[in-house]
Amino acid sequence: MTTAVCPGSFDPVTNGHIDVFVRAAEVFDEVTVAVLINKTKKSLFTVEERIEMLRHQLRDVENVVIDSFHGLLVDYCREHEIGVIVKGLRAVSDFDYELQMAQMNHRLSGVETLFLSTNPIYGYLSSSLVKEVATYGGDISGLVPDDVAGAVYERLGNKG
Numbered sequence: 001m002t003t004a005v006c007p008g009s010f011d012p013v014t015n016g017h018i019d020v021f022v023r024a025a026e027v028f029d030e031v032t033v034a035v036l037i038n039k040t041k042k043s044l045f046t047v048e049e050r051i052e053m054l055r056h057q058l059r060d061v062e063n064v065v066i067d068s069f070h071g072l073l074v075d076y077c078r079e080h081e082i083g084v085i086v087k088g089l090r091a092v093s094d095f096d097y098e099l100q101m102a103q104m105n106h107r108l109s110g111v112e113t114l115f116l117s118t119n120p121i122y123g124y125l126s127s128s129l130v131k132e133v134a135t136y137g138g139d140i141s142g143l144v145p146d147d148v149a150g151a152v153y154e155r156l157g158n159k160g
Contacts, residue, residue, distance in 0.1 A: 001029040004084040004114070007073050009036050010050050011043045012148050014130060016122030018057055020088035021064060023116055030063050032082065037070040044131055044155055057145055074109035085113045090123050134158070 006021055010033070024031045035050050045053070047068050058064045069076040073085065085105060087098050095115070102113035118125075125143055134140050134152045141149055 002027075002084070003030045003032070003080075003082045004028040004086045005032045005034050005073070005077060005080075005082045006086045006088075007034045007036060007069070007076075009038065009041070009043065009127065010054060011045055011127050012130060012144055012152055013050065013053055013057060014122070014125050014127055014144050015142070016088065016090070016118055016125040017127075018145070019119050019122060020086065020116055021058060022061060024086045024114075025061050025063050027114075028063070028084070028086075030065060031086070032065045032067050032080065033058065034073075034076060035066070035068040037068050039070075044152065049151075053148055053151070056147065072108070074105050074111055077105075077111045078109060083111060085111055087113060087115055088118045089115050090118045090125070131156075 004024055006024055008017070010017055021031060021033055033054055035047055035054070037047050051066050051068060054066045058066065077085070085102070089095050089098060098115065105111050105113060130140050130143050130152065134156055137158050140152060144152065
């Protein structure tokens, strides 16, 4: 069985993330979407809330598993016998950073990284940009699933 992991904070999950997860699920037998537990970062949603959002959004994709991890991703991969990390790339600036991470991960563990170019309609999209737009009352519909948009607006105390 070929397995892969899509790691990230997903705070909140965007339509761009979901696009990458679904496309990865078409290539691999099993894809784990792994939410990073980072206690030093102030998040809009708890890890548990993000996991629940992901489970809801990906409920119809049978070969996707939702989990969380802390520490080194390669340790998680070893522990779960995952051989491939899947990362979505929006721009060359993403590649510069992600290539270094991919090379380090390979050096540490032999885990390969597969880069998927983001669907052009999501090329500009990031969780931090969604939060910023929503903070100032901007419309985030179409950027995140509808129920995620509602949760973002509710958490930020505005109606969008």
